[in-house]
Amino acid sequence: MPTAPRRLSDQALSVLDTLQGGGGDAWLYGLEIAAATGLKSGSLYPLLIRLSERGLLESRWLEPERPGRPARHAYKITGAGKAVLREARRPDEALKFQGAF
């Protein structure tokens, strides 16, 4: 069962921030998240897995935009993710959430 993290790293928060952008209802691809956050693939995917396992984002396979291309994995922030992000961005809580988990 997914559990909410007590602390999130700045990188994890930036991923959630990116997913939250645009109202949080958009599905974003890994490349888009990498471009927005500046994270490399080697850091991004372990992070996505961790956030997914904690129930802070959901993922699904989307049909390819062009025929002959593979389906792509897309990500969207969950309600729990939004709550954690909101909590982390509160001015008095910001310090608690800084640092790697």
Add this chain to the structure above:
Amino acid sequence: MPRGPSFDERIMDLGAFVAPPGREPWARAMRAEFEAIGGPRTGWALGCLGAAAGWRLRVDGVYLLMFALTAGLAWRVLFLPFFWAVHLNLVPKDLQGPAFQYGRFVVPAVVCLAFAAVHPRYWTLVGLGFPVAFVGLGVIATAHEFHSSIWDVHPFNATLEVGTGAQMGYCLLGALIGRTLGSARAARSA
């Protein structure tokens, strides 16, 4: 003319190979993004390989570490009879060189071969991890000498480097043969 896989694609293939079964969907996700990149892809591919290697180490790291240390220790023990046989002149002079080399190179290669035959998937890790563990244990065992000689490395005195490289080569060769045997066995029993 059909084009073979590019260097980037080979890295991605290696990443998919290294990723543990539980992370297979994530390896496919990384691959799909890789396919969608229009420009240079080497950085993305290398990052994916690093992530996959990290997942694999989380799953099998302790097991592989224990194997490497146990095997490295066993190698040291197996090597001792050859060392003492030469050192105490129990072996005829003209056979001392081959006996020493047999203990140093052939025994570990056979150990790697045997392990890779049982676990073909780990042949590269075995072929590399085993000699590294052996050399590491050797460094610990002779720390006082190593400490004084480590600063004395120069291009005209590369015995240590050449010997270590040769050990790795033998181990990798043994592991490769073991993988081939193990894969053939698995194919027969499938």
